[in-house]
Amino acid sequence: MIRVNNLHVYYGLIEAVKGIDFKVQEGQIVSLIGSNGAGKTSTLEALLNSVKKTGEVNFSGYDTINHKTHTLVQRGFSLVPEGRRVFINLTVEDNLRMGAFNNDENYERLKDAMYELFPRIKEKRLQMAGTLSGGEQQMLAISRALMSEPKLLMLDEPSLGLAPKIVGEVFETIAKLKKEGITILLVEQNAFVALKISDYAYVLENGKIVMQGVSKDMIGNDEIRKKYLGG
């Protein structure tokens, strides 16, 4: 589905990502984990070409390195950005409409599907998105991203700022999406929830991949536990 080779990302003077390789296979959930500032968000931004970078990104046969963000989205990328970033001054329903901007013909069908998936946001479909709770906003952000029927769904820190109980709900949904055949790239600092639902994981540290493997094997790994508790 997507293969990344030797990716470097720069923010002015800082090299945030220092040459990483990874791939996501069709139908899998792959997670990139690591602490804050490890280069996870930068990697996602690089995939969507909104930052300065070098390297090779191959998306189902296309070289995507020189495309603009909006054309990449039209090609089948979709991102649930960090901090959700729902359009707070638009209604819930209009947020979904925005997600289907280039997918008019399937809007009604997808909208109903999203309401089925997240009954909580259906109740509030005519409210401004800014009035939703953090968890509801996250669900809205995910459904908005799905409205374009992406080939690859990327989630940036979906657990951010959510109460543990809500985090559980969000991750259950992500697992459900996988069952429906959606390929997912998940970026998370909450390592264990990410590992629990993903098939394969890469651990990023200071812009480099320091560890990778099948998620199930990594959960029990003492080193990971140590790293993320700093013990």
Place this chain on the structure above:
Amino acid sequence: MGIVIRKDQWINLAIIATTLWFMWLASTYFDEYTVRILNNIAIFTILAVSYNLINGVAGQFSLEPNGFVAIGAYVTALLLLDGDAKEYQYDIEDPYPWILGLQANFIWALFFSGVFSALLALSLSFPVFRVRGDYLAIVTLGFGFIIRILAINNPEITNGSLGLNDIPEFSNLYWTGGIAILSVWGILNIVNSKYGRAMKAVRDDEDTAIAMGVNTFKIKTFAFCTSAFLEGVGGGLLAALLTSISPDLFTFFFTFQLLIIIVLGGLGSTTGAIIGTILVIGGAEWMRFLDEPMNFGFFETPAMPGMRMVVFSIILILVMLFAREGIMGKRELKDLFKPKSKL
């Protein structure tokens, strides 16, 4: 302990001495036309360096000069004209008695022009700088219009659209050049003090400037009032140079010329403002041919008054699009003498 003069101060002294010598040379030997252009350059230097303080150094986009220059010109004119001269030329309405009584010598007239402008600037600061945003530009643009409307609608004070004539011609190269040197010196002193640093900090990042304890409202107000003061003085000099003024002299074109000057020279650079003045005021004279009929040999264009302004606006747009830093960027003369250092 003796006075130690650093290298860049020697350069400054040399520049001042050369300028003084040139002023003497010009007023003694040059023809009237050249002297008039030099006078214009001197006055526009005062206006450009002060306009650059608010726009370039403090980064607050303002369109005020025509308003304050007009104020300064009227104040000086009213203070220099004696009672008889005023009584004689007020044709539309009789002047107020207190208008007839206004009288001061040239220095005081210029000083009051500056103070009056600065006080008006202070009163504009409250609505504009209290909210953060871009309202300064539109408020100062409107202010220029209001000043003209006031000048036209109060013939008891300003003689309306006829303007004021026979103003004593006090301005000469020593006055204009001398005040220009003092203005540049004063502005550079501000720029190189804690106030100038704070203005640049506000320009770079206002939130962070506040986080360092800078009172940004006060700093912006200082920059704005200082600009207004010198623009008032410049207006006074202009009135005493032209000997007649009218509301139509102070249209937006006046501000526009100054904007080109500081953008071309490099927003934020006082040296750039001076270079820009020489280029634009000199260039404007040279470009007079544009307004006149042109003969291309095989065909002749008719006279096109205003063509210069079209060219000016194209230059401004091109500079902004392709050479935003202008000639000097944010550097000053002394920076050119610094050895380039590598980290």
Place this chain on the structure above:
Amino acid sequence: MILELKNVTKKFGGVTAINSTTFAVNSKEIYGLIGPNGAGKTTMFNIITGNYQATDGEVIFKNEKINTLKPHVIVRRGVARTFQNIRLFHTMSVIDNVLIGFDFQTNYTYLESIFRLPRFFGEEKRIRGRAMEILDYFGIAKFAEHKATDLSYGQQRKVEIARALATSPTILLLDEPAAGMNPAETKELADLIRKARDDFDLTVLLIEHDMKFVNQLCDKVLVLDYGKTIFEGLPANAIKDKKVITAYLGDFTHDSC
């Protein structure tokens, strides 16, 4: 007790960013605010510095209520800060950046600067000397005349802390000072902060994600989760706390082990 927050609540629209948080920082303490991203830590800083108005509650600094004061006044009372993504004045030299910190402690008037009166020279000399001392302390005096943004990332971080110290603070708020640094740099920074605390008589309140860094440095930590306090105490105990582990790592403890 130098800084005290009492029942501080902050709501943005309908979302509660901080939910009735109370804590107190003692003089000369290095106090860490930790918690997952989006837990309301930076919001807390912005309330202390006056950039946000708390929806409810009080901020007390040196026995005075400061939460209604303007941000630049709070700085002058002795609260300095650095930013998560370094924010230096990008057209200015290193020393000018630091001198901005001295702005309100420089005693000459506008007219004195315009006419270059004696006090101008005396004051400029005094604050320049002090600025150089601070730069020297951080080992970056040799870059004084360089443009601040030409420096390396680690050096820029030091300039930012130096600039904050120039405001002569009682308390220094550091927003993720170790972000983007490698372990060696992080270690150096921790030593520097501790040393600065002693040499400048500071109280330090810092936001950090790197638990190792917090453990090395902090005397006390407060763990926030979704606007709520879930732990306050010694950093060594924090990492053993069930609630902290849950918030940070998810509920793996009872699920997958």
Place this chain on the structure above:
Amino acid sequence: MLMDSLEFIQQMINGFSLGSMYALIAIGYTMVYGVLRLINFAHGDIMMVGAFLGYFGMAVLGLPFVAATFLAVVGSSLLGMLTDKIAYKPLRNAPKISLLITAIGISFFLENTFNVFFGGTPRPFNVPEYMEYIINVGGIIFSVASLIVPIVTLLLLAIILWVLYKTKYGMAIRALAFDVNTVNLMGIDANRIIMLVFGMGSALAAIGGIFWAVNYPSVEPMMGVLIGLKAFAAAVVGGIGSVGGAVIGGFIIGFTEVVVVAFLPEYSGYKDAFAFVLLILVLLFKPTGILGINFDKSRF
């Protein structure tokens, strides 16, 4: 002074008509400010170009009034989009002051180009006869034009609001005002949406300009300056960023002007100054205007 009720109604109609014109122009200011945080100084001049295109359409091409208006609308929106593409788009990441200076440059360029080629003297605008037809209803006298202007304005306002709130492009415009990057994430080219905003605003300005030319039957190159300034004041009074606010602000400025001229004739020389005074008062006491959005949020 005793307020004559007939005259009062008469003046209300005039105020409504004048306010409509300010409102049409203010919408363009407010929409561009909403998406780019830019005071588009050239907007008043685009209105001027629209009025001129209407004039040329009738005087030179011999088109009927409605066709000439159509020409003006199309020409102005193309010009508006062109200014964005040439002058503003390359400066999206530049400091805001660069953008404002460029806008001033475009404004000055349009004014002076028209001045050089068509002269500064006002040209008489051929108002179609049916527009000048006078209606007398129980002593209240008004022209057809002063009736058509507010009706068309309200109609256009309804269309604009429909576009903004019911179409996906309108939603994208509103979304853009808060979050450019996320709009791109929806697979939308934000630059095209911004261009659309310029096109819409300029089209409305052209209609405003034509109405102006009908009311004061002449066009001249500097006509956009003062009207533009007042329309901007209207946008701020109503609350910059809000389309409904721009309309309310336009009516407030229009009514104030008419009322003052009618009932305080000794101050009529200052009628162009009232908008400005109102602008200052709003900035002092309610910087967000009547329906405004607070764009002044700190970026910590």
